Amino acid sequence: MILALIIIALVILGASAAAxxxxxxxxxALLLVVAWAGIAAFYLWAGAEFVAFAQALIYVGAVSMIVLFAVLLTRQGATAAPVEFDSWRRAVLGLMVAGGVMGVMFGAIMGSPLDGRIASPTPTITVKQLGLLLMGPYAPALLIVGVLLTVALLGAIVIAAVDKSEETP
Amino acid sequence: MSPLQLCLILSSLLFCVGLVGALARSNTILVLLGIELMLNAANLNFIAFWRYGPHPAAGTGVIFVLFTIAVAAAEAAVGIALVIAVHRHRKSVRLQEAASLKG
Known part of the structure; x- marks a missing residue:
């Protein structure tokens, strides 16, 4: 159980750091697909099957395709020019900030009395339960997410569309 | 170390990897990918607390992760559209060259 978690963690962290x-x-982009698949494996490990499949469909399937399209549309030339690090100063400052944040969070996790609870057997939540929850108590949030997605995708199309002059009636 | 702490440490390490990507790289697409990694780290926390929390039958963590994934997908679409628009105007995706509004 713990061994599987450690293997999944190594896959996720290695792929994302390399990316x-x-x-x-x-x-x-391709290494991040591996990292997202590892996160889906973590969800499966934790017993949240529906979220795992949603992650696989949305991230591994859709978001990776969007990112690959963006990479191809913003190519500078015909060759795959390497993306340089901007400067050592930026890289070192970013690493320092991330290290500080990691230290703070590590201290908080280690200092919290979290291990008092005994790990129960893996909880399961069926798709039927999830659907009843989504259609019952969380129905307003579902509607708002639908409106948000519609507005965001329309806005994305408007932003990325080519401005044409009005020669066509 | 309990499994919950292992999950939390995994998610905070993933958050820090995303933070390094968002702060240290100058390519806009990589910065966006770093932000996506940070959102995924937050989702890992929700699932870990749902798994080891006192009331796993309520399903609150799972519902919250579903909504977060929807919002993250919308954010990715808008962000990529902005990258493409900026690239069309400036022929560059470097963050430092899009500084017209800098005071």
Missing amino acids: MLSRNLIHS
């Missing part, structure tokens, strides 16, 4: 350090944008 963030890679000098090739295509490699970054």
